[in-house]
Amino acid sequence: MTTLLSHLPWAVAAWLLACGLYGVATSRNLVHLVVCLSVLQSSTYLVLLGVGWRTGATAPVVVAGAPPSAGPVADPIVQALMLTDVVVGATVTALLLALAVQVHERAGTLDPERLRRLRG
Amino acid sequence: MRLGRRRVRPRAVLLAIGIAGLASLLGAALRALPPSGSGASAYGDLLVARSVPERRAQDVVAAVNFDYRGFDTIGEEFILFAAVVGVLTILRRRDDEEDVTARDEDASAARAPPPTSGAVRVLGAGLAGATVCFGLYMATHGQVSPGGGFQGGVVLATAPLATYLAMEVSVFEKIAPRWLIALGEGAGAAGFVALGFLGLLAGRAFLENVLPLGEAGDVLSSGTILAANVAVALEVAAGLVLLLAAFLAEALHRRLRRGAR
Amino acid sequence: MIDLLRAAALRLAAAAGAGVVATRDPLAQAMVVSFLGIVLALLFLLYQAPDVALSQVVVGAVALPLMILLTLAKVRRDAEEQRRAGARPRTGT
Numbered sequence: 001m002t003t004l005l006s007h008l009p010w011a012v013a014a015w016l017l018a019c020g021l022y023g024v025a026t027s028r029n030l031v032h033l034v035v036c037l038s039v040l041q042s043s044t045y046l047v048l049l050g051v052g053w054r055t056g057a058t059a060p061v062v063v064a065g066a067p068p069s070a071g072p073v074a075d076p077i078v079q080a081l082m083l084t085d086v087v088v089g090a091t092v093t094a095l096l097l098a099l100a101v102q103v104h105e106r107a108g109t110l111d112p113e114r115l116r117r118l119r120g
Numbered sequence: 121m122r123l124g125r126r127r128v129r130p131r132a133v134l135l136a137i138g139i140a141g142l143a144s145l146l147g148a149a150l151r152a153l154p155p156s157g158s159g160a161s162a163y164g165d166l167l168v169a170r171s172v173p174e175r176r177a178q179d180v181v182a183a184v185n186f187d188y189r190g191f192d193t194i195g196e197e198f199i200l201f202a203a204v205v206g207v208l209t210i211l212r213r214r215d216d217e218e219d220v221t222a223r224d225e226d227a228s229a230a231r232a233p234p235p236t237s238g239a240v241r242v243l244g245a246g247l248a249g250a251t252v253c254f255g256l257y258m259a260t261h262g263q264v265s266p267g268g269g270f271q272g273g274v275v276l277a278t279a280p281l282a283t284y285l286a287m288e289v290s291v292f293e294k295i296a297p298r299w300l301i302a303l304g305e306g307a308g309a310a311g312f313v314a315l316g317f318l319g320l321l322a323g324r325a326f327l328e329n330v331l332p333l334g335e336a337g338d339v340l341s342s343g344t345i346l347a348a349n350v351a352v353a354l355e356v357a358a359g360l361v362l363l364l365a366a367f368l369a370e371a372l373h374r375r376l377r378r379g380a381r
Numbered sequence: 382m383i384d385l386l387r388a389a390a391l392r393l394a395a396a397a398g399a400g401v402v403a404t405r406d407p408l409a410q411a412m413v414v415s416f417l418g419i420v421l422a423l424l425f426l427l428y429q430a431p432d433v434a435l436s437q438v439v440v441g442a443v444a445l446p447l448m449i450l451l452t453l454a455k456v457r458r459d460a461e462e463q464r465r466a467g468a469r470p471r472t473g474t
Contacts, residue, residue, distance in 0.1 A: 005384055006155030012391045014146050016398040018139065023402035025135050031407040031452055035414050038445065039398050042421060045437075046394070049428050050156035052164075059429040060164075060180040061266060062172050063337075074429045075164035076180040080189060082425075082433045083181070084196045087270060090440045091203035094363055097452045098210040101370065104456045108463060181432045258435070266431035274439035281447065360444065367451035371458060 002055070009050030016043035030100040030110045034093060041089040045082055052078030176333045177263040177342040185268065186348040190327045193348070194312060197355055201309050204359040211370045219373050236286060244286020251279040259353035263342040269349035273356030280361050289372055298365060301358045308355025315344050315351065383427065390424045411449040418442040 020040030027033040052075035060076035104110050167188060168180050177183040185193050213219065236244075259272025284292035316327035324330060327344070334341035397417040404410040418441020425434035 002157070002384070003155070005388055006157050007150075008388060008391045009156045010150040010153055012395045014143075014150060015395050017146070018143065019398050019402045021139065021142075022135075026132075029405070029407055031449060031456070032405060032410060035407070035410050035449065036402050038414065039401050039417070042394075042398065042417070045421060045425075045433075046391075049425065049430070052430075053157050053428055054159055055157040057429055059266070059431055060168055061431070062168060062178055062180060073165070073168045073180075075161060076167055076184050077161065077164050077189070079181050079430045079433050080184040080192075082430065083185065083270065083436055084192065086433065086436045086440055087196055088199055090444055091200050093445060094448050095203045095206050095210075097448050098207040098367075101452055101455050102210055105459055110456060179432070267435060268432060271432070271435040271439060274436075274444060278439070278443055281443075363448070364451075367448065367455070371451055371455035 009046050009053075013043045013046035013050070016040070016046065028111050028113065030103060030112060031097065033112065034096045034100060037096070038089060038093050041085070044085055048078050048082045048085065051075075052082075172336050175329060175342050175345065176336040177345055178336055179263055179266060179268070181266070182262045182268045182345060182349070183342070186262075186345045186352075187329055187342075190316075190344075190348065193352070194316070194327070197309060197312060197352060200356065200359055201305070204305065204362055207363055208366050211366045213374060217374055233288075235288070240286050244282050247286070248279040248282045251275060251282060255279065255353070255357070259349055260339055260346065262349040263345045264337060264339060269352030270356050272349070273353035274360060276353065276357035277360035277364070281364060284364075284368070289368055292368070293365070296361050296365065298362070301361050301365070305355055305358035305362060308351050308353070308358060311351035311354070312348055315347055318344070387424075387427050390420065390427055394420050394424055407449060407453055411446040411453075414449070415442045415446040418445065 016039060020036050020043065023036030023039065024033055027036060054072040054074060057072045057074040060073050060079065100110065103115065107115055109115065167184060171177050171180045171183045175183050175187055177187070255272045255274075255276035255278075257272070258267040258275055259269055262268030262272070280292055280296045283295060319326050319328035319330050322328075322330040329343040329345070331343035331347065333343050336342075340346065394417070397413065397420050401410060401413045401417055404413050418437060421441060422434045422437040425431075425437055
């Protein structure tokens, strides 16, 4: 079980990356494309999760006055990185959706196959 | 349509080649990675040991975000700020668009959506109140327990959302006027930077923790971490409400000017 | 015991990610991506990252589907308007 668990985060991250990439490349709808991009981004959360994890660790919250935890503690720096990742992913998705709204208004379609001409 | 499908074929082949190459490289990289669970950095252990004695902050992730690596968080908040500005710019009212006014035939009472029932409205109002309480709690207790400015800010932003869902969009616009929310967002972003300058004014480094540290476990502890939490909560909440207002205005109030195209 | 939960949550996240890509209709996809957000938040909780789990819940299960639905509402409204405007092409030259 432990050997499976020590390699499963990487495998799931690679799978999510491949799924998201396939979705972005073969999408016929810009909104669908943006959501697949957010799936692509969630693969990075899994890599960071796997990097900062230590077997048998507890959360990085140190309650003063309680006896100090004898065991290992999960890495707080990597968790701070994950937090930033989640925030930035959400904001970029908002921006891309606004762009999709404008594309539909100007070109009348959300199909990337039919958006051919670049207008200045 | 047939032309489109024929053109997709070479692209699908290229995609397959690309994904095969990426998969092989990924496989080699994953085999070389140390197994998950084998260890964190020495930096992390150091911070966990020092967070309470040095900064009186129980939540080490909040201490990392707002104190030890506070400069990165300033950058992250400005990414959020820039994205909100970008969305507001993209969804602004253009010269060939106009707002649907109450006098248009589209917006007549006969075509308006039916008002929501009394039970939904009461539930929405109650939920909004509880959400604001919870959001304020999470934003101010970031240094004591898991939570913090960003999480509390997003929860606060869902309170106007609950009122929009339970009532009409006019209620939402009345409780969250654009100018007030924009002011709040600017104040939050500027407040965080001003906190950094506080360190310079005290004769130490930018964004250094110069406010009184207090006792670990209290809400009023860990100096600038609490103030930074509040500033970030204000900015994130206001930014999200602005995004919501911009998307709603675009979806409900905007249309092309007659004869524009 | 908790290791079993972790492995199960990882597999569920993989399945949800595949489900998001396989759902072609954006309206249905908004619900599936909300599910993915909740599964990821559960995963972060199981891996002892409560701060990140809180952020992921509010972002992935609330803010993201909300923005997708608002975008779809606007797009649908535009399409209806274009249909009502008749044969006048909007693409122009």
